[in-house]
Amino acid sequence: MARQNTVFKDAFNRCVKMLEEWRSLPSEMELGVTLGVSRTTVRAILSRLEAVGLLAWEKRRKIVLRKPVASDYFPAEETDPLSEIIERSFMRRILAGGAEPGMQINELELAREVGAGTTSVREFLIRFSRFGLIEKRPNSHWILKGFTRDFALELTEVREMFELRSAAAFAHLPDDHPAWPELDAIEARHHAILRDIERRYLEFSELDERFHLLVHKASRNRFIVDFYDVIALVFHYHYQWNKANARARNTLALKEHLVYIAALRSRDPAAIEEACRHHLRSARETLLQSIP
Amino acid sequence: MARQNTVFKDAFNRCVKMLEEWRSLPSEMELGVTLGVSRTTVRAILSRLEAVGLLAWEKRRKIVLRKPVASDYFPAEETDPLSEIIERSFMRRILAGGAEPGMQINELELAREVGAGTTSVREFLIRFSRFGLIEKRPNSHWILKGFTRDFALELTEVREMFELRSAAAFAHLPDDHPAWPELDAIEARHHAILRDIERRYLEFSELDERFHLLVHKASRNRFIVDFYDVIALVFHYHYQWNKANARARNTLALKEHLVYIAALRSRDPAAIEEACRHHLRSARETLLQSIP
DNA sequence: CATTTGTCTTTTATCGACAATAGACAGTTC
DNA sequence: GAACTGTCTATTGTCGATAAAAGACAAATG
Numbered sequence: 195m196a197r198q199n200t201v202f203k204d205a206f207n208r209c210v211k212m213l214e215e216w217r218s219l220p221s222e223m224e225l226g227v228t229l230g231v232s233r234t235t236v237r238a239i240l241s242r243l244e245a246v247g248l249l250a251w252e253k254r255r256k257i258v259l260r261k262p263v264a265s266d267y268f269p270a271e272e273t274d275p276l277s278e279i280i281e282r283s284f285m286r287r288i289l290a291g292g293a294e295p296g297m298q299i300n301e302l303e304l305a306r307e308v309g310a311g312t313t314s315v316r317e318f319l320i321r322f323s324r325f326g327l328i329e330k331r332p333n334s335h336w337i338l339k340g341f342t343r344d345f346a347l348e349l350t351e352v353r354e355m356f357e358l359r360s361a362a363a364f365a366h367l368p369d370d371h372p373a374w375p376e377l378d379a380i381e382a383r384h385h386a387i388l389r390d391i392e393r394r395y396l397e398f399s400e401l402d403e404r405f406h407l408l409v410h411k412a413s414r415n416r417f418i419v420d421f422y423d424v425i426a427l428v429f430h431y432h433y434q435w436n437k438a439n440a441r442a443r444n445t446l447a448l449k450e451h452l453v454y455i456a457a458l459r460s461r462d463p464a465a466i467e468e469a470c471r472h473h474l475r476s477a478r479e480t481l482l483q484s485i486p
Numbered sequence: 487m488a489r490q491n492t493v494f495k496d497a498f499n500r501c502v503k504m505l506e507e508w509r510s511l512p513s514e515m516e517l518g519v520t521l522g523v524s525r526t527t528v529r530a531i532l533s534r535l536e537a538v539g540l541l542a543w544e545k546r547r548k549i550v551l552r553k554p555v556a557s558d559y560f561p562a563e564e565t566d567p568l569s570e571i572i573e574r575s576f577m578r579r580i581l582a583g584g585a586e587p588g589m590q591i592n593e594l595e596l597a598r599e600v601g602a603g604t605t606s607v608r609e610f611l612i613r614f615s616r617f618g619l620i621e622k623r624p625n626s627h628w629i630l631k632g633f634t635r636d637f638a639l640e641l642t643e644v645r646e647m648f649e650l651r652s653a654a655a656f657a658h659l660p661d662d663h664p665a666w667p668e669l670d671a672i673e674a675r676h677h678a679i680l681r682d683i684e685r686r687y688l689e690f691s692e693l694d695e696r697f698h699l700l701v702h703k704a705s706r707n708r709f710i711v712d713f714y715d716v717i718a719l720v721f722h723y724h725y726q727w728n729k730a731n732a733r734a735r736n737t738l739a740l741k742e743h744l745v746y747i748a749a750l751r752s753r754d755p756a757a758i759e760e761a762c763r764h765h766l767r768s769a770r771e772t773l774l775q776s777i778p
Numbered sequence: 779c780a781t782t783t784g785t786c787t788t789t790t791a792t793c794g795a796c797a798a799t800a801g802a803c804a805g806t807t808c
Numbered sequence: 809g810a811a812c813t814g815t816c817t818a819t820t821g822t823c824g825a826t827a828a829a830a831g832a833c834a835a836a837t838g
Contacts, residue, residue, distance in 0.1 A: 196797040197821050201625060221812060231625075232800040233813090253813065254807075276822075302789065311823040312790085313605060320612050326708045333493060333790070334830060348707040355647050415640040416618045416631075417713070424709075488827040489791045513782060524830040525783090546782065546837075568792080594819065603793040604820085625820070626800060 204273035205229045206239045210262045213248060219256035276310055280318045283308045288327065288341060289435050295340030299328060325424050343485050346428075350478045353425055354471075356418045357409060361454075361470045364412040365461040373408060380405050381455050384448050391445055398444040399433040405451060409458075428481070436484040443480055450476060496565035497521045498531045502554045505540060511548035568602055572610045575600045580619065580633060581727050587632030591620060617716050635777050638720075642770045645717055646763075648710045649701060653746075653762045656704040657753040665700060672697050673747050676740050683737055690736040691725040697743060701750075720773070728776040735772055742768060 208229055212219075219225060219240075226236045240256065243249035246266060250257045284304065287293055305315040319336055322328060326345065329337045339345065367373050383401055387394045403426050410422040433440075450473040457469040500521055504511075511517060511532075518528045532548065535541035538558060542549045576596065579585055597607040611628055614620060618637065621629050631637065659665050675693055679686045695718050702714040725732075742765040749761040 196795075196823060197799085199798060201799065223812070234799055234801080237813090238799090254811095300789075313792095313824095314822060316791085317609065317612060317821090320609060324616050324712075326712065333828090335789075345708075348709055351707055352709045355651070359647070415643055416637075417640055417644045417716075420616075420618065421709070488793060488825080489829080491828060493829065515782070526829055526831080529783090530829090545784095592819075605794095605822095606792060608821085609791090625798090627819075 198272075198276065200273055200275050201231060202235050202238050203268040205231045205235055206242060207267050207270075207273060209239050209243070210248070210266050213243075213258050213262050217258050219249070219258070221254070276314055277318055277321075280304075280308050280310060280315060281322070284318070284322070285431050288338070289431060293338060293340065295338060295342055297338045297340075299336035299338055301336075325427055341428075341485065343482065346478075346481050346485055349424065349428060350474070350481065352421065354474050356413070356421055357406070357474060358467060358470055360410045360413040360418060361458065361466050362463060363414070364409060364458050365463060365466060367412055373412060376408055377455060377458065380408065381452065384452055384455070388445070388448055391441065391448075395441045395444045398448060399430065402429065402447065402451075405455075432481060432484055446476065447473070447480075490564075490568065492565055492567050493523060494527050494530055495560040497523045497527055498534060499559050499562075499565060501531050501535070502540070502558050505535075505550050505554050509550050511541070511550070513546070568606055569610055569613075572596075572600050572602060572607060573614070576610070576614070577723055580630070581723060585630060585632065587630060587634055589630045589632075591628035591630055593628075617719055633720075633777065635774065638770075638773050638777055641716065641720060642766070642773065644713065646766050646770075648705065648713055649698070649766060650759060650762055652702045652705040652710060653750065653758050654755060655706070656701060656750050657755060657758060659704055665704060668700055669747060669750065672700065673744065676744055676747070680737070680740055683733065683740075687733045687736045690740060691722070694721065694739065694743075697747075724773060724776055738768065739765070739772075 209225070212228075220228075222233050222236045222240070225239075226233050229236065229239075240249065240251050244251045248259055248262060248266060250259055299319070301312050301315050301319070305312045308315070319328065319330075323330065323336075326348070327339055327341065329339055331337065364373070380401065383397075387397055387401065406425070407419075407422055410419050413419065450469075454466075454469040454473050457465040460466075501517070504520075512520075514525050514528045514532070517531075518525050521528065521531075532541065532543050536543045540551060540554060540558060542551055591611070593604050593607050593611070597604045600607070611620065611622075615622065615628075618640070619631055619633065621631055623629065656665070672693065675689075679689055679693070698717070699711075699714055702711050705711065742761075746758075746761040746765050749757040752758075
């Protein structure tokens with residue numbers, strides 16, 4: 195196999211989901227835009243929808259024949275892009291223990307473990323190296339630097355610089371900037387989650403990322419925005435691997451966010467700095483506590 | 487060809503250069519450390535030295551038979567690692583014009599242009615993407631964002647944050663830290679170049695990189711140190727492509743460096759900030775002037 | 779007995795090939 | 809005649825294979 199058709203399978207599944215509500219489908223081009231794929235892939239999807247009897251397709255006529263059932267979908271495991279599979283496998287290794295800092299990383303071994311070719315693993319490691327957790331010896335192996343206390347401190351040092359500056363820049367966004375309604379939407383979700391915190395506290399992780407990314411984007415600086423990827427990765431896996439006290443932690447963070455959001459909306463530099471500093475300090479503490 | 491033996495050829499050339507001064511060679515292991523290669527490569531070098539009659543090699547006896555001549559060396563073009571060849575070729579394209587921001591980048595075309603496989607070009611582009619000059623559309627092509635005014639401004643914004651903080655940290659290095667003698671050595675070279683500025687002003691570029699890297703390293707933060715790669719790349723090619731007024735510019739920068747170095751040595755935070763700010767301001771101006 | 783060397787195994791760097799996907803162009807439909 | 813579809817081409821993503829280079833281990837040397 196030269197390449198898995200995960201793009202097709204994933205888009206197909208999303209398209210089948212659409213069929214649950216629609217009676218007919220729009221043009222191929224429009225579908226392509228909606229699903230984020232090319233017309234080639236759209237046509238492959240339509241072909242299969244027809245083949246499994248979900249759709250009558252003739253030129254512009256695309257009529258839904260029946261409601262989709264569970265077996266119409268591809269299994270979820272088959273829709274993940276290879277790069278994500280490799281990332282998950284690698285992160286599990288790093289976090290699940292048995293991974294001492296200083297350890298060598300073997301490309302071939304990783305590739306076999308995940309059932310991929312070495313090329314894909316190499317590309318992953320190169321992309322991953324920007325997170326500062328691994329390092330390459332030229333013409334030789336990679337070294338695991340590891341999720342250490344030093345790593346967390348260096349990460350948060352830069353994060354504090356960047357986020358303080360971004361938050362300050364936020365105050366100067368023009369009134370008609372799309373960030374303001376997005377901030378409103380984010381605030382609304384904070385309230386919604388807080389109202390039903392017992393059941394919804396796990397939604398915080400995703401909301402956290404959405405909020406801080408919005409703040410970083412206000413810097414209008416590609417290096418600052420790109421750096422947020424590092425923070426997002428670290429916190430993403432942090433939330434997955436450290437669920438102790440999650441509800442209490444998330445409740446606290448949600449409340450800090452609301453203060454932070456109010457400060458942003460006030461456009462008062464001193465209030466913004468105070469709220470941002472306060473939240474970053476407690477985020478750092480949470481992160482450090484998860485490191486041995 | 488699966489892989490070019492550029493490591494061998496480069497190490498061989500460096501070894502031949504050593505023969506000009508030595509009458510015999512040390513152990514294989516020691517040679518490996520000196521040349522930065524494995525024993526396997528060292529033995530390949532010794533074999534060839536013997537084959538071309540430069541060395542009598544029997545077990546531990548490695549006696550130089552004659553002085554090397556020009557034709558003993560491999561041509562310099564054959565010693566460059568593929569990744570450097572690709573980088574140079576790509577940067578020439580970006581800077582030599584005909585490269586509009588927004589342009590698509592074609593992996594296959596680049597690969598053919600430089601005579602490499604697509605895998606190597608892909609890996610280069612992934613590594614290069616951290617410089618913020620290109621961006622990937624998933625499952626599709628790369629986009630050239632280009633060496634624009636915005637790029638330069640975003641770069642210098644982050645640089646100023648990082649270097650100010652690093653310079654401040656420099657003042658707190660312990661007295662016996664190796665950075666202090668290194669700073670002395672750097673200062674001495676500044677004076678040496680200034681004394682013969684007419685002939686040596688081109689040496690500034692390399693010294694500039696050495697000095698600022700030393701400052702950044704004082705931050706002891708991998709993200710800050712890694713970011714210096716971006717600055718180094720930009721200035722490296724900036725110096726190569728913009729030689730107008732080079733002597734005057736370099737003279738000014740050398741003098742600013744000396745003030746900056748004196749401030750670092752004084753450990754006076756205010757003086758350090760003032761000197762650093764002043765130098766960064768003029769570095770930014772120089773950079774901006776080279777952008778249309 | 780601590781180095782050094784000879785030999786063998788493992789790993790990385792790179793290529794060419796090929797399926798999946800994107801994208802271009804011309805003909806068709808409303 | 810603007811939007812849509814059918815068809816064809818170009819490009820990307822991934823793999824397996826292979827030479828270069830690294831590295832491990834045992835025998836040899838001084």
